[in-house]
Amino acid sequence: MSERQLPGFIMCVCTGKCPGFQAMDIWDFINQVRVELPVEYGFIHPQLCEEDGDRFLADFLKAHRKLIIGACAPNMQRKMFKQAFIDAGLDIEKDAVMLDIRDMTNEKAIEVVKKALSDLGFEEA
Amino acid sequence: MSESTFMGVPREKIDWSPRIDYEKCNYCMECVKFCPHDVYEVRENEDKKLIVKNPNNCVVFCRACGKTCGVDAISFPNKAEVTNKIKQLRMEMEQNG
Numbered sequence: 001m002s003e004r005q006l007p008g009f010i011m012c013v014c015t016g017k018c019p020g021f022q023a024m025d026i027w028d029f030i031n032q033v034r035v036e037l038p039v040e041y042g043f044i045h046p047q048l049c050e051e052d053g054d055r056f057l058a059d060f061l062k063a064h065r066k067l068i069i070g071a072c073a074p075n076m077q078r079k080m081f082k083q084a085f086i087d088a089g090l091d092i093e094k095d096a097v098m099l100d101i102r103d104m105t106n107e108k109a110i111e112v113v114k115k116a117l118s119d120l121g122f123e124e125a
Numbered sequence: 126m127s128e129s130t131f132m133g134v135p136r137e138k139i140d141w142s143p144r145i146d147y148e149k150c151n152y153c154m155e156c157v158k159f160c161p162h163d164v165y166e167v168r169e170n171e172d173k174k175l176i177v178k179n180p181n182n183c184v185v186f187c188r189a190c191g192k193t194c195g196v197d198a199i200s201f202p203n204k205a206e207v208t209n210k211i212k213q214l215r216m217e218m219e220q221n222g
Contacts, residue, residue, distance in 0.1 A: 017131055018184045020161055049189055073159055076189055102161060 005065060007120060009033050009042035009113065011101070012053075012071035016046055020072070020102030029106045033070075033113055038122040040065065049080040057081065061088035067096045068116050070109065074098035131185040134214045140202055142180030143190060147173060149198035156190035156199060164190070 011030055013021050026044060034042035047053055048071065061084060071077055077098040085092040092098075097116045101109040114124060131139055142164065143156070152174045157165045166178035185207075191199035 014184050014187055014189075015131070017136075018162075018187070019182075047186065049192070050186060072189065076159060076193065079192055080189070 006040040007066040009039045009068045011044045012048040057084035070099045070101040132211050134211050141185045142183040143199045146198045149196045155193040159193045160190045
């Protein structure tokens with residue numbers, strides 16, 4: 001996978017009814033990520049860990065683009081998405097950055113995403 | 126963000142929460158560590174050291190805590206049946222104005 005290719009960003013909001021995202025305006029957050037930060041795109045998926053999420057990842061991961069996933073606990077993400085990455089010929093440890101952005105304000109969550117991008121070598125313009 | 130409804134139906138009318146199989150549960154508490162919604166309550170001094178205290182705090186169709194369970198002691202209602210029930214309740218609400 002090319003390191004120079006910008007990563008994609010998926011925010012998963014656990015059906016949109018999870019109180020873990022109450023402190024955040026998820027629409028302001030995703031718009032700030034996709035417009036201001038060095039990502040190829042950013043979008044919200046309602047529930048990646050359900051069956052339709054598995055089907056989505058099966059299609060989506062064919063692009064073999066590095067992903068940042070903003071969602072719940074990384075250990076859970078690892079458990080829930082690992083197989084989808086393997087099936088796509090990827091390694092979740094190398095090809096994804098898993099962030100827990102629950103119980104954060106927009107400002108805090110943006111900082112967390114910025115740091116992940118910086119760690120990958122991508123700085124805000 | 127509204128917490129009171131799910132797919133147009135009041136949350137309290139939807140039967141969705143974890144069920145603990147006490148024959149299997151080893152009280153590792155991984156589910157409690159994962160869930161930030163106070164669905165579970167730990168009761169150290171009782172036989173059942175873990176209970177589902179607030180079932181309606183559970184995010185409908187979330188099964189993540191069950192996926193943390195190494196001994197597969199957590200189950201959830203049948204999703205298809207719950208989905209049908211939600212549709213039925215929504216239709217009834219629409220008919221009742």
